[in-house]
Amino acid sequence: MTTKKPKTGGEIDSYCTKCKLDLTHRIIAMVGDDVKKVECKTCGSHHLYRRPKSEVLAAAALKAKTTGSASTKREGGSDEKRSSGARAGSAAAKREMDQTAQWEHAIAGQPSTAFKPYRISLTLNPGELVRHPKFGDGVVARVIDRGKVEILFKDGAKTMAHGQTS
Numbered sequence: 001m002t003t004k005k006p007k008t009g010g011e012i013d014s015y016c017t018k019c020k021l022d023l024t025h026r027i028i029a030m031v032g033d034d035v036k037k038v039e040c041k042t043c044g045s046h047h048l049y050r051r052p053k054s055e056v057l058a059a060a061a062l063k064a065k066t067t068g069s070a071s072t073k074r075e076g077g078s079d080e081k082r083s084s085g086a087r088a089g090s091a092a093a094k095r096e097m098d099q100t101a102q103w104e105h106a107i108a109g110q111p112s113t114a115f116k117p118y119r120i121s122l123t124l125n126p127g128e129l130v131r132h133p134k135f136g137d138g139v140v141a142r143v144i145d146r147g148k149v150e151i152l153f154k155d156g157a158k159t160m161a162h163g164q165t166s
């Protein structure tokens, strides 16, 4: 990974407050070496620069790991003054992040032989790896019932059929 020094007019990954995603932004204002304002290349809105959610979560995870504390309680003081609205409505995003992390963890380093080609006739168990022609690599998150399983794909969890004999 290379760290390029940001400059006005350059590109930077930022959390878009409108799209609610980490997206490429164009830097429109800098204060010293800090990115101040950015323009979302996806929706075109102008807003204050926010660190990408993935970066924030990774930092938080690292902190939780090193301190061993549950990260639900935050100690005030060191936060930027303007971040008061940042913690609202992030539960869904966090759940999505968790699923992505879970998915990545499950498929990381697995040889392609570990993935079964997905077919509805397969009877799947949690943790089994499947390869779907459209959705790609997935891991069985849970068995819903004898005919349905929830599989985590790169795009998120999907309910899929399994154990279907025809």
Ligand SMILES: [Zn+2]
Binding pocket: 016, 017, 018, 019, 020, 023, 040, 041, 042, 043, 044, 045
């Ligand atoms: Zn946007």
